[in-house]
Amino acid sequence: xxxxxxxxxxxxxxxxxxxxxxxxxxxxxxxxxxxxxxxxxxxxxxxxxxxxxxxxxxxxxxxxxxxxxxxxxxxxxxxxxxxxxxxxxxxxxxxxxxxxxxxxxxxxxxxxxxxxxxxxxxxxxxxxxxxxxxxxxxxxxxxxxxxxxxxxxxxxxxxxxxxxxxxxxxxxxxxxxxxxxxxxxxxxxxxxxxxxxxxxxxxxxxxxxxxxxxxxxxxxxxxxxxxxxxxxxxxxxxxxxxxxxxxxxxxxx
Ligand code: MN3
Numbered sequence: 097x098x099x100x101x102x103x104x105x106x107x108x109x110x111x112x113x114x115x116x117x118x119x120x121x122x123x124x125x126x127x128x129x130x131x132x133x134x135x136x137x138x139x140x141x142x143x144x145x146x147x148x149x150x151x152x153x154x155x156x157x158x159x160x161x162x163x164x165x166x167x168x169x170x171x172x173x174x175x176x177x178x179x180x181x182x183x184x185x186x187x188x189x190x191x192x193x194x195x196x197x198x199x200x201x202x203x204x205x206x207x208x209x210x211x212x213x214x215x216x217x218x219x220x221x222x223x224x225x226x227x228x229x230x231x232x233x234x235x236x237x238x239x240x241x242x243x244x245x246x247x248x249x250x251x252x253x254x255x256x257x258x259x260x261x262x263x264x265x266x267x268x269x270x271x272x273x274x275x276x277x278x279x280x281x282x283x284x285x286x287x288x289x290x291x292x293x294x295x296x297x298x299x300x301x302x303x304x305x306x307x308x309x310x311x312x313x314x315x316x317x318x319x320x321x322x323x324x325x326x327x328x329x330x331x332x333x334x335x336x337x338x339x340x341x342x343x344x345x346x347x348x349x
Contacts, residue, residue, distance in 0.1 A: 144197035149180040164329040181219030217291035230336040242341040275307040
């Protein structure tokens with residue numbers, strides 16, 4: 097488990113460093129809106145994703161209140177591991193350099209096979225999903241600039257949660273719910289089918305992902321069976337809002 101420990105240390109170190117960076121962030125909603133008009137592109141190299149699967153930043157049982165240990169182990173070591181392996185296999189077959197971040201392929205995924213689309217998307221989405229979660233804390237909610245931006249766009253944190261949860265609950269079949277910054281850097285909520293995501297040129301919703309929720313049955317069925325809404329309700333307790341804020345800061349600062 098040394099790799100896991102090292103990974104967790106690195107994750108915590110990165111989180112601390114980025115938290116410091118956030119401290120010099122925008123001071124008001126008006127400056128946020130002004131920043132939206134800047135020429136900075138709505139992608140973020142600091143969040144580039146390797147084709148390799150990174151170790152989880154916590155143990156399989158760490159999210160137990162919301163996601164049971166068996167689900168986490170199967171989800172990470174079987175489902176997500178397969179997306180990474182198959183994305184590499186597809187990349188080799190299609191002449192894609194896997195030393196480049198996977199985002200480079202997602203942006204022009206229409207040029208590649210459905211195997212690449214499903215597995216590159218699946219790998220990216222899961223790598224982000226693990227980081228979007230952390231062990232349960234009491235009164236878990238966003239703070240600072242992230243909360244201000246959520247309130248400015250959606251009215252309140254409660255209204256945001258309702259809209260995001262509905263995006264997940266009403267996604268027919270398998271897919272994902274997203275909070276993302278659109279190409280005008282405005283916060284948006286939406287969902288994608290299968291393993292699509294807002295970085296893909298084929299996606300109906302486009303922008304830089306800030307928070308994602310896996311609503312495939314494999315993400316919750318062992319504990320919640322058909323009750324997807326109950327899974328989403330519990331999931332709010334384990335959202336890593338510090339990580340979401342880092343992603344937002346990378347876009348708007
Ligand atoms: Mn999944």
